[in-house]
Every structure is written in structure tokens, then in C-alpha cells.
Amino acid sequence: MASPDLLSSAAILAFSLLLLFLFNKRPTGTFPFKKLNLPPGPPGWPLVGNLFQVAFSGKQFIHYVNDLIPVYGPILTLKMGARTMIIISNSEIVHEALVENGHQFASRPAENATRTIFSSNKFTVNSAIYGAEWRALRRNMVSGVLSSARLREFQPARRVAMDRFIDHIRAEAAANDGGVWVLRNARFAVFCFLIHMCFGVDLNEEAVGRVDAVMKKVLITVTPRMDDFLPLLRPFFSKQRREALAVRCEQMETIIPLIEKRRETLRNPTAHPEAAPFSYLDTLFDLNVEGRSPTDSEIVTLCSEFLNGGTDTTATAIEWGVARLIENPRMQARIYEEIEAAMDRNGRNPVNERDTESMEYLQAFVKELLRKHPPTYFSLTHAPVKEGLKLAGYDVPANASLEIYLPSLSEDPRMWKDPAVFDPERFLTGGEKADITGVTVIKMIPFGAGRRICPGLAMGMTNVTLLLARMVQSFEWGPHPDQPKLDFSSKLEFTVVMSRSLRAIVRPRNN
Structure with a gap:
């Protein structure tokens, strides 16, 4: 007997073919859309456009796009079912869209039904429609927790997280003949720090693991499905919607107790002397968005955005960075020389944020790391704020x-x-310039550019730089016998990670 999944797939295919048949029977004069001068792109099928061509190409999407750019140029169109995707791969056109006309393309497209569940109907900094609600949410995040002054207030918590990270690596290495998994350890360190920033608490490893597992489950659940591009197929995905609602319930049940604990701490701070004096959550309790306070469900969403937004991107950069240091010991030695000089100045203490600011080569290494290995293939999606806009001479549908x-x-x-x-x-003195904000010229924008540039840029740069410095200060990094030759090919998970997760050998330094 055929499995339910096979029957479901067959039903979806049959339904799609029926729609194609009916669409092709319509008189051409009844096509309801105005003819637009869209950027060029591969011809597609009626109704589904290029969707099936992409889905059944046998290639990762990035490789599919790579093949199209030489054929159709630096701005091209893919019709993905009900969605129109305009892909830009040219510095000048990106600058035109995000900087010169940033106010025109500062919105976000409509979300799929599943993602809306987890974004509280786009009530997040990243997904909100360009307007008053987005301004209130972004202003609160930046001024409340990501400004330079606020980031300095979190230095003690960052130091604790870094010490915990180094101890974690040392213990794993001692138990495994010097072998450590880089990405897993980096992710744990960053997630611990972000939990502290978000909720004002230091959770034990087991509790951190529970929260992390739920956050990963959310990311997996919001991965695009076929019905996101063909809404007419949505009735066939009712099971997936029920599963998404169950994950949302689990997310709420995991985060709400942390929210309630913080409320209790603020009501009676003397009973919780271990709690941090300030957290991102505190600002959400006081937040006013167009005359109302956020609900607990919306607070869960904003806290989850904060945790997910900064964890994998930073951890991924660390894995690529360590791989480059292993590949080129001379680079590792040069960074260690800068660290040694800083340690002589600060009394042989662990390096801190202020120390790394004066490490010219380390700063150049991090810039090159983000140039060569941006955490994602595509920046967060932009959308026009209204009908009738043009880009590079082409029409851009709303x-x-x-x-x-x-x-x-x-x-x-x-x-x-x-x-x-x-x-x-x-990037050293007299070398190439690269404004990673993209204001003057678009050369590398790992954090995006323009009005929707990532609000966590400063925190991300600080965390990556300091993590790498502490890792090199404490250990000499070398190739593991299981991976004698490094593989710099990539794959897409939540971010762009190494195709083969990096395992390294560490040798403690005598600092």
C-alpha cells in the first residue's frame, strides 16, 4: 500500500498539473496583470514560473543563480510561483537600491503562513513592514541594548561567557586527545552570552541546551515549502501547519518562564542578587508601539529574534576563521604576536574588547573573513514600499x-x-578600503546596507573579533588527523557553513 507521504505528493502533482491545464485554456486577453518591463530572466511555465525549474534542477539555489548571472546579467528575474524574485549581483545596482533610493526599497515582502506564526504577524525588527511599527522596534533594540554605551555595560557578561567558552574547549580537548569541534563550541559560547543579554540570567548548560534546541526547531520549521510559492496548494499542507503550531507552543512554553522570572526579579530585585541589572527584556516591558504594549506572545517573538539573529552568524564566522588560521599558521602567529603585545600592556590578563581595537592585523583578518565568507549567500530580502518603482531602468512590482x-x-x-x-x-594601512556599511560604495556588505542594515553590526564584529583573539591567546590551533586537508567548500544550513564541520587539534599555550 502506498505511504501517506507518497499519496500526498501525487495529489499535489496532480493538482498542479490541473491548474496548469486550466491556466493554459484561458484566452490570452484575460491575463489580469499589466505588462511590466521586468529584468531579464529564464522563461518559465504558466502559473508556476521558474519554480519547478529551480526545484528540480538538482543544484543548490546558489549554484543555479551562479549559472544565470553570466546569461542574464547583474539584475535578473525569477518567477517563483506567486512570487517575483529580483536578484541583484552588481555593486552599482545594489547601491542604487539600498543607499541612493533606500527609502523606496526598505520594506519586507509578505511572509509565508508558517513564518507569520513565529513572527507574530511580522512584529519583529527584521520582518516588519517599513513604517512606524518598524521604527519603534528597531529604535528600541538599538538604543536599548545594541548601542555602544549598552554594549560596554555587557562587558562583564561577555568576559564570563568567554571564560566559560575557553574552559569548555579545554575540557573537551583534555577528554579527546586535543580534539575539539569548533562550530558547536562557538555556538554555545555566543548563545550563552545572548541569553544573558536578553533575559539577564546565566543558565546552566542543560537549560541553555533546552532553549537552543527549541530555537533550532523554529528555524527548521520556517524553512520555505512549495505552498509558500503556490498558495493554492496550502490545503495539502495542513499537517505541516499543525506541526508548526505545536512548535510555536513549545517555544512559548520555553520562553515564557524566563520572561516571568525577569518580571519577578524587577518587582523584587533584592531577592535575586544574582540577576543582571539590565537586559533586553526590560526594554520590551516598557515598549510602546503605536499606543500599545506588546503582548507576551510578541515578547517571545522579539526575544527569539534576538537570540537567533546573532547566534549562527557569529558561530559560522568563527568556524571559517579557525579554518583559515589552521590553513595558514603564519597568520595565526601574527595574531598571537599582537595578543602578546597587548598582554604585556594589560598585565598578562585575557585580552578584552579594548585590546582588540588596537590589533591592526586581527581587525584586517576579521574583515577579510567576512569578505570571503559572509554568513549568508543573500542579505535579508528587501521589498518596494509601493507600486510604480524602478531599479536600473526596470520595473519593480510591489x-x-x-x-x-x-x-x-x-x-x-x-x-x-x-x-x-x-x-x-x-586591509592594512595603505591597502584596499572597505566600508562594510556600504554607504560610500558597495564592496562587501555582510550585515546588509542602507536603512535595514543589521542593527547588531557592532556587536557581531566585537564578538567575532574577541572570540578569535581569546581562542588564539589560549590555544595553538592545528589540523585534526581526521581532517588532514581542509575542505573550504560550503553548504547552506541556517547560515553558510563548511561542508564538513571543522574538528581541530588544540595545544594550550603557556600564557
Whole structure:
């Protein structure tokens, strides 16, 4: 007997073919859409556009796009069912869209039904429609927890998280003949710190693991499905919607107790002397968005956005960074020389944020790391704020999704000398300039650009730089016997990670 999944797939295919048949029977004069001058792109099928071509190409989406750019140019269109995707791979056009006309393309496209469940109907900094609600949410996050002054207040918590991270690596190495998994350890360290920033608490490892597991489950659940592109197929995905609602319930049950604990702490601080004096959550209790306070469900959403937004991106950068240090011991030695000089100045203490600010080579290494290994292939999707807008001379429909293809920017030979080579020295004094905010020119924008640039840029740069410095200060990193030759190919999970998760050998230094 055929399995339920096989029957469901067959039903979806039959339904799709029926729709195609009915669509093709319509008189051409009844097509309801105005003819637009869209950017060029591959011809598609009626109704589904290029959706099936992409889905059944046998290629990762990034490789599919890579093949299209030489054929259709630096701005191209993919019709993905009900969605129009405009992909931009050219520095000048990206600057036109995000900087010169940033106010016109500062919105976000409509979300799929599942993602709306977890975003509380787009009540997050990243997903909110461009307007008053987005301004209130972003202003609160930046001024409340991500400003330079606030980030300085979290230095003690960051130091505790870094010490815990180094102890974690040391213990794992001692138990495994010096072997450690880089990404897993980095992710744990960053997540611990963000939990402290968000809720004002230091959870034990087991509790951190429970919260982390739920956050991962959320990310998996919101992965796009076929019905996101063809809403007419939604009745066939009722099971998946029920599963998404169950994950949302689990998310609420995990986060609400942390919210209630913080409320109790603020009501009676003397009974909780271990709690942090300030957290992101405190600002959400006082937040006013267009005359109302957020609900507990919306607070859960905003806290989850904060945790998920900064964890995998930072941890991924650390894994790529350690791989580059193992590949080139000279780079590792040069960073350690800078650390030694800083330790001589600060009394042989662990390096801190202020120390790393003066480490010219380390700063150049991190910039090159983000150029060569941006955490995602595409920046967060942009959308026009209204009908009738143009970009590079083409029409941009109001429902279009603007996708900025990052590798083509940071690998552009017009902008970079030897772009395929990993070379931090390009950023040293007298070398190449790269404003990672993209204000002056778009060369590399790992945090996006324009009005929707990532609000966590400063925190992300600080965390990546300090994590790498502490790792090199405490250990010498080398290749593991299981991975004698490093593989720098990538794959897409929540972020762009190494195809083979990096395991390294560490040797404690005598500091």
C-alpha cells in the first residue's frame, strides 16, 4: 500500500498539473496583470514560473543563480510561483537600491503562513513592514541594548561567557586527545552570552541546551515549502501547519518562564542578587508601539529574534576563521604576536574588547573573513514600499522580493585585487578600503546596507573579533588527523557553513 507521504505528493502533482491545464485554456486577453518591463530572466511555465525549474534542477539555489548571472546579467528575474524574485549581483545596482533610493526599497515582502506564526504577524525588527511599527522596534533594540554605551555595560557578561567558552574547549580537548569541534563550541559560547543579554540570567548548560534546541526547531520549521510559492496548494499542507503550531507552543512554553522570572526579579530585585541589572527584556516591558504594549506572545517573538539573529552568524564566522588560521599558521602567529603585545600592556590578563581595537592585523583578518565568507549567500530580502518603482531602468512590482547576492560583490574583480585569495593584508594601512556599511560604495556588505542594515553590526564584529583573539591567546590551533586537508567548500544550513564541520587539534599555550 502506498505511504501517506507518497499519496500526498501525487495529489499535489496532480493538482498542479490541473491548474496548469486550466491556466493554459484561458484566452490570452484575460491575463489580469499589466505588462511590466521586468529584468531579464529564464522563461518559465504558466502559473508556476521558474519554480519547478529551480526545484528540480538538482543544484543548490546558489549554484543555479551562479549559472544565470553570466546569461542574464547583474539584475535578473525569477518567477517563483506567486512570487517575483529580483536578484541583484552588481555593486552599482545594489547601491542604487539600498543607499541612493533606500527609502523606496526598505520594506519586507509578505511572509509565508508558517513564518507569520513565529513572527507574530511580522512584529519583529527584521520582518516588519517599513513604517512606524518598524521604527519603534528597531529604535528600541538599538538604543536599548545594541548601542555602544549598552554594549560596554555587557562587558562583564561577555568576559564570563568567554571564560566559560575557553574552559569548555579545554575540557573537551583534555577528554579527546586535543580534539575539539569548533562550530558547536562557538555556538554555545555566543548563545550563552545572548541569553544573558536578553533575559539577564546565566543558565546552566542543560537549560541553555533546552532553549537552543527549541530555537533550532523554529528555524527548521520556517524553512520555505512549495505552498509558500503556490498558495493554492496550502490545503495539502495542513499537517505541516499543525506541526508548526505545536512548535510555536513549545517555544512559548520555553520562553515564557524566563520572561516571568525577569518580571519577578524587577518587582523584587533584592531577592535575586544574582540577576543582571539590565537586559533586553526590560526594554520590551516598557515598549510602546503605536499606543500599545506588546503582548507576551510578541515578547517571545522579539526575544527569539534576538537570540537567533546573532547566534549562527557569529558561530559560522568563527568556524571559517579557525579554518583559515589552521590553513595558514603564519597568520595565526601574527595574531598571537599582537595578543602578546597587548598582554604585556594589560598585565598578562585575557585580552578584552579594548585590546582588540588596537590589533591592526586581527581587525584586517576579521574583515577579510567576512569578505570571503559572509554568513549568508543573500542579505535579508528587501521589498518596494509601493507600486510604480524602478531599479536600473526596470520595473519593480510591489510584491517583488529583492535578493542581494553577496558573493558576487565580495568576489568582484572590478572591486578587489585577487578576490579569490584570502589575504588580510589587503586591509592594512595603505591597502584596499572597505566600508562594510556600504554607504560610500558597495564592496562587501555582510550585515546588509542602507536603512535595514543589521542593527547588531557592532556587536557581531566585537564578538567575532574577541572570540578569535581569546581562542588564539589560549590555544595553538592545528589540523585534526581526521581532517588532514581542509575542505573550504560550503553548504547552506541556517547560515553558510563548511561542508564538513571543522574538528581541530588544540595545544594550550603557556600564557
